[in-house]
Amino acid sequence: GESVGLHLPTLSVQEGDNSIINCAYSNSASDYFIWYKQESGKGPQFIIDIRSNMDKRQGQRVTVLLNKTVKHLSLQIAATQPGDSAVYFCAERGDYKLSFGAGTTVTVRA
Amino acid sequence: NAGVTQTPKFQVLKTGQSMTLQCAQDMNHNSMYWYRQDPGMGLRLIYYSASEGTTDKGEVPNGYNVSRLNKREFSLRLESAAPSQTSVYFCASSIATYEQYFGPGTRLTVT
Numbered sequence: 240g241e242s243v244g245l246h247l248p249t250l251s252v253q254e255g256d257n258s259i260i261n262c263a264y265s266n267s268a269s270d271y272f273i274w275y276k277q278e279s280g281k282g283p284q285f286i287i288d289i290r291s292n293m294d295k296r297q298g299q300r301v302t303v304l305l306n307k308t309v310k311h312l313s314l315q316i317a318a319t320q321p322g323d324s325a326v327y328f329c330a331e332r333g334d335y336k337l338s339f340g341a342g343t344t345v346t347v348r349a
Numbered sequence: 350n351a352g353v354t355q356t357p358k359f360q361v362l363k364t365g366q367s368m369t370l371q372c373a374q375d376m377n378h379n380s381m382y383w384y385r386q387d388p389g390m391g392l393r394l395i396y397y398s399a400s401e402g403t404t405d406k407g408e409v410p411n412g413y414n415v416s417r418l419n420k421r422e423f424s425l426r427l428e429s430a431a432p433s434q435t436s437v438y439f440c441a442s443s444i445a446t447y448e449q450y451f452g453p454g455t456r457l458t459v460t
Contacts, residue, residue: 248389271447282353282439282451283392328391335399335446336407339391 249344252323258316260343262329267310271332274303274314276325277342283328286314321347351375353452355440361458362430370425370455372440378450380443381423382407383415385436386454392439398423399446430459 252258264272270291275283287298289305289312296303302315312329326342353374362368374381379400384392384407394407398417412434414426423442427434435458441449 273448282453285448285450288448332446336394336397337446337449339393341389341391
């Protein structure tokens with residue numbers, strides 16, 4: 240079946256640096272993508288989303304880039320802070336449902 | 350505005366026991382979902398309800414049943430719990446099938 244995956248299961252980042260989290264998707268018919276952040280012991284929390292007719296969208300300290308040619312999605316976090324330590328999931332919308340990748344654990348070093 | 354609430358937060362069951370996980374949302378969302386999350390894995394859809402009165406199977410429905418009690422409430426039932434159902438269960442809701450809002454989760458252990 241279709242799947243959404245992340246390139247790296249873990250990412251260690253120095254506080255203050257920019258983080259880039261990558262995600263590959265396989266369903267070329269997906270029309271919507273979303274990034275979630277999950278802190279330990281909590282439910283996933285919405286970060287930012289993007290529709291397939293866009294290639295970039297910016298939020299507060301976060302930017303999502305979509306490259307439909309290679310079916311790649313990335314999340315950029317500017318000036319990474321200790322509070323950004325979490326698991327990050329990408330998800331794609333296909334068949335009116337979201338499919339989630341396995342997640343990337345981001346650890347911020349002081 | 351509490352968002353999505355789930356009860357209980359923790360539960361331990363013996364193999365063969367039954368239980369119902371409760372979920373409620375106060376955002377007037379049409380769609381509601383149940384997921385399970387296992388270590389090192391993403392969220393897998395168990396069942397979903399696109400609107401009040403409808404339910405559909407997701408990726409991993411075996412061993413579970415659901416009830417969309419009304420627009421606010423969506424429950425998940427384990428009729429005969431098995432150790433393979435040890436997991437963290439999340440309920441979510443959304444206006445359509447876009448941004449989903451998640452509850453805090455129920456941590457279930459089946460011994």
